[in-house]
Amino acid sequence: MSKRVGPKDSExxxxxxxxxxxxxxxxxxxxxxxxxxxxxxxxKDQGVAEDLLQDVFVxxxxxxxxxxxxxxxxxxxxxxxxxxxxxxxxxxxAKRYPxxxxxxxxxxxxxxxxxxxxVEDLKVKDETYEMIRKLVEELPENQRQVLIMRHYxxxxxxxxxxxxxxSINTALGRMRYALINxxxxxxxxxxxxxxxxxxx
Numbered sequence: 456m457s458k459r460v461g462p463k464d465s466e467x468x469x470x471x472x473x474x475x476x477x478x479x480x481x482x483x484x485x486x487x488x489x490x491x492x493x494x495x496x497x498x499k500d501q502g503v504a505e506d507l508l509q510d511v512f513v514x515x516x517x518x519x520x521x522x523x524x525x526x527x528x529x530x531x532x533x534x535x536x537x538x539x540x541x542x543x544x545x546x547x548x549a550k551r552y553p554x555x556x557x558x559x560x561x562x563x564x565x566x567x568x569x570x571x572x573x574v575e576d577l578k579v580k581d582e583t584y585e586m587i588r589k590l591v592e593e594l595p596e597n598q599r600q601v602l603i604m605r606h607y608x609x610x611x612x613x614x615x616x617x618x619x620x621x622s623i624n625t626a627l628g629r630m631r632y633a634l635i636n637x638x639x640x641x642x643x644x645x646x647x648x649x650x651x652x653x654x655x
Contacts, residue, residue: 464530472519483512486531490538497542497608497618507545511538539618543600546607547588590640598633601626 461481462470470478490511495504514537518524591599600619604610612630616623 468519468524468530479516482530486534487512490534493535493538494542497539498545503545504542507538507541510541514541540596540600543603543608547591547603590637593640594633594636598629598636601629602633602637605630 462478464482464485467478467482471482487508491504491508494507494511495501498504498507511534515534591602594602597619601615604615604618605612610618612623612626615626619626621629
């Protein structure tokens with residue numbers, strides 16, 4: 456196995472933080488194809504993948520410039536995680552009305568029944584889905600990831616396990632806790648849970 460030629464990632468990061476744009480360009484050149492491939496595998500759209508690749512490096516720049524970067528020696532896995540998370544979050548943003556089945560088998564999103572699709576109903580519907588999206592965003596990262604991959608991307612638990620590098624049982628467990636936490640959050644904010652999601 457050939458060793459990488461050139462300065463270490465940590466050295467390039469230090470140079471960039473000292474004002475060297477060229478150092479950051481070397482980091483981009485070193486990893487952009489790998490990050491792009493990871494994103495493309497998830498979103499399956501070259502245009503979207505290219506846009507998200509730009510977003511990844513914008514996020515990297517923002518983190519490095521804000522002195523929040525503390526992954527010394529682990530730049531590559533950190534970078535790949537950013538790419539993976541942005542690709543998954545793309546589905547959360549893009550899918551307006553996803554279907555999420557709770558741990559008891561009830562369907563949270565698609566049981567919203569409205570007599571007529573008038574303007575007021577659509578407004579309430581949109582606001583409710585936006586609230587759910589925010590609650591999903593508050594879940595722990597590994598739970599949010601599995602929930603989005605399952606219910607927004609329609610992946611099987613086998614596919615989720617392969618993409619996240621965990622066992623199927625672990626993926627199932629994370630989904631279970633995600634749904635339990637989601638239900639707790641719904642009750643915590645005092646919405647009329649049964650009335651909104653299970654209309655008579």
